């Protein structure tokens with residue numbers, strides 16, 4: 001049975017260990033969605049991770065609705081990301097870009113116009129804007145031509161990611177964003193070839209994966225889902241059936257890895273998880289499965305021992321423990337993060353969490 005500290009191959013990527021840094025939006029880019037030296041320093045500090053999955057990164061102005069989140073649709077953003085990928089590689093790490101279209105969760109104040117989605121729906125709760133939280137607006141249902149355009153935007157962003165020095169990409173298929181708004185029937189009410197049956201609801205994801213695979217090679221592509229929790233108004237009436245079909249599709253497309261945010265306890269947003277889908281996906285999918293959510297060292301090792309997970313991704317623990325891999329290796333206690341600085345901008349609570357070594361000095 002593999003341990004967290006064994007190497008792992010994810011398609012074209014060779015990881016020295018099975019501890020991934022989960023994607024974490026930290027809102028430190030500028031308003032033009034361009035990353036900077038501070039972001040480079042943050043990721044470089046965490047480059048002992050087997051793999052860093054970047055914070056969610058917009059594929060277009062239309063698709064990006066989080067203040068100060070980064071993008072990958074123009075030259076300035078590619079140049080900004082080069083600073084980050086160089087710093088990570090220089091420190092011995094590997095980093096993939098999480099590609100993001102937020103769909104109905106983009107507020108028009110962010111400059112992308114009326115939000116779009118699989119169907120004309122409105123998300124619950126509030127959108128993030130530069131003026132604080134505002135109610136979501138009703139999305140426009142995407143036309144066939146819109147869908148083809150957005151699939152093209154994913155392919156362009158994937159090409160830009162490679163130009164920016166990323167080692168690959170992860171499609172953000174989780175957390176109630178656009179791919180999820182097509183997949184799960186709590187948000188997709190279409191009656192055309194993109195809705196209704198499971199086969200149809202998988203079509204958008206499939207076209208995106210085919211397009212990015214054709215652009216950069218499928219061996220550099222992964223995808224993330226949040227299959228067993230209600231997130232931002234999106235869930236499914238039969239997650240096991242849906243994600244068995246997803247597993248078969250990923251197998252057909254030869255997508256080398258998938259990351260599941262598969263909760264086993266209520267989330268901080270109060271969502272109660274349903275039955276995990278990974279035991280049902282495992283026999284249908286020969287690629288690698290990373291599991292995420294609420295792990296520490298002992299629970300991650302215990303999960304690995306069950307034989308479903310090939311690796312574990314850690315989100316919040318990586319925020320406050322830049323030397324997380326070392327701490328897990330020696331069983332050292334983990335520092336709690338300060339939630340007030342998760343999205344606050346600036347260096348505080350971002351690049352100033354000390355390593356054990358720095359604390360001892």
Ligand SMILES: Cc1cc2nc3c(=O)[nH]c(=O)nc-3n(C[C@H](O)[C@H](O)[C@H](O)COP(=O)(O)O)c2cc1C
Pocket residue numbers: 022023024025026054055056098172174175224261292293294295313314315316317342343
């Ligand atoms: C501050 C913060 C930002 C996050 N940003 C993203 C993101 O950009 N993309 C994503 O897929 N998930 C995002 N998540 C979810 C995490 O990747 C992860 O699934 C979640 O924190 C649970 O894992 P953990 O218990 O190891 O933290 C975010 C979570 C937090 C706390």
